[in-house]
Amino acid sequence: MVVLSQPINLDNIAQIKTCMPASNIFTVIPVVDLADPNAKHLIVEACKELGFFKVINHGVSMELLTKLEAEAVKFFKSPQQEKEKSGPPNPFGYGNKKIGINGDVGWVEYLLFCTNPEVISQNANAVVPGISETLRCLVKEYVCAVRNMACEVLEMIADELGMGDREVLSRLIRDEKSDSCFRLNRYPPCPDQLQALSGRNLIGFGEHTDPQIISVVRSNNTSGLQICLRDGTWVSVPPDHTSFFFNVGDSLQVMTNGRFRSVKHRVLANSLKSRVSMIYFGGPPLSEKITPLSSVMEEGEESGYKEFTWSEYKKSAYKTRLGDYRLGLFEKS
Numbered sequence: 001m002v003v004l005s006q007p008i009n010l011d012n013i014a015q016i017k018t019c020m021p022a023s024n025i026f027t028v029i030p031v032v033d034l035a036d037p038n039a040k041h042l043i044v045e046a047c048k049e050l051g052f053f054k055v056i057n058h059g060v061s062m063e064l065l066t067k068l069e070a071e072a073v074k075f076f077k078s079p080q081q082e083k084e085k086s087g088p089p090n091p092f093g094y095g096n097k098k099i100g101i102n103g104d105v106g107w108v109e110y111l112l113f114c115t116n117p118e119v120i121s122q123n124a125n126a127v128v129p130g131i132s133e134t135l136r137c138l139v140k141e142y143v144c145a146v147r148n149m150a151c152e153v154l155e156m157i158a159d160e161l162g163m164g165d166r167e168v169l170s171r172l173i174r175d176e177k178s179d180s181c182f183r184l185n186r187y188p189p190c191p192d193q194l195q196a197l198s199g200r201n202l203i204g205f206g207e208h209t210d211p212q213i214i215s216v217v218r219s220n221n222t223s224g225l226q227i228c229l230r231d232g233t234w235v236s237v238p239p240d241h242t243s244f245f246f247n248v249g250d251s252l253q254v255m256t257n258g259r260f261r262s263v264k265h266r267v268l269a270n271s272l273k274s275r276v277s278m279i280y281f282g283g284p285p286l287s288e289k290i291t292p293l294s295s296v297m298e299e300g301e302e303s304g305y306k307e308f309t310w311s312e313y314k315k316s317a318y319k320t321r322l323g324d325y326r327l328g329l330f331e332k333s
């Protein structure tokens with residue numbers, strides 16, 4: 001029998017899924033040095049094989065990363081009642097355990113921000129209330145720096161794939177109407193008792209793919225992130241607080257007609273330390289048609305997907321559960 005030394009708050013816990021401890025399979029996560037002349041090639045290979053890679057030598061100031069992390073931690077440490085004033089996330093704001101609106105839960109609390117200045121200026125719901133001016137400014141500065149880096153990577157991809165116009169992808173997230181967003185997550189340590197009770201890992205953020213074009217993740221040095229390989233094996237990504245991790249999203253998978261892989265990923269709770277992550281999700285304008293780019297298609301090649309706009313895809317995605325295969329509805333049979 002497991003004896004609980006201190007009571008734990010069981011609010012929502014029964015609904016949070018668990019999974020078997022991580023496999024110890026040794027998989028090398030591709031590392032791309034942005035200053036390497038071969039970077040473009042390595043990025044494209046990683047996008048095809050895994051849909052995931054790590055970027056070093058990125059030029060984003062470590063000071064900015066540290067400051068934003070500290071300000072995020074400050075927010076998450078404030079009293080629950082105070083944090084609730086910044087929620088619920090509909091879709092932007094503070095959320096605790098509940099993810100989306102269709103019943104998903106995880107061992108996580110978070111802040112979701114809209115990064116589109118046009119939407120923020122026109123829609124009061126897009127502004128997260130109750131956060132410090134310092135946090136708001138740091139988020140703005142961080143998003144700008146990370147967007148620039150993401151654009152550089154997208155331009156390398158366009159070059160390597162021979163797209164002709166090297167800004168064909170980066171333009172979509174640089175556009176002032178770009179429907180991008182940003183999230184700060186805090187995964188609290190998983191109480192030992194809970195881990196012992198189940199003998200399994202508690203899920204921080206359930207498995208899913210990102211609907212957007214590209215996502216850029218930065219975290220503190222706490223493990224938890226896992227990616228799913230082509231054969232279905234889950235592997236842990238060793239954390240590195242000085243680097244960025246890039247995920248291919250569903251939209252980029254479609255735009256490359258399936259050459260790139262939108263990577264399934266998840267986060268497991270750590271039993272000892274809290275994990276703090278910040279993710280920029282680069283999305284296109286709402287009216288943008290998401291369709292394979294003619295420049296990547298070979299002669300006679302047909303699109304594997306029905307035609308849809310980002311607005312249609314997003315609407316459909318928000319009706320799904322986290323782990324659903326969202327692109328399925330848009331694939332040609």
Ligand code: GA4
Binds near residue numbers: 102183281
């Ligand atoms: C996954 C990627 C981003 O975190 C996110 C998530 C969004 C949310 O948390 O509100 C969604 C999820 C994400 C996809 C399916 C829907 C919507 C939760 C959910 C169950 C902000 C996004 O854009 O899509």
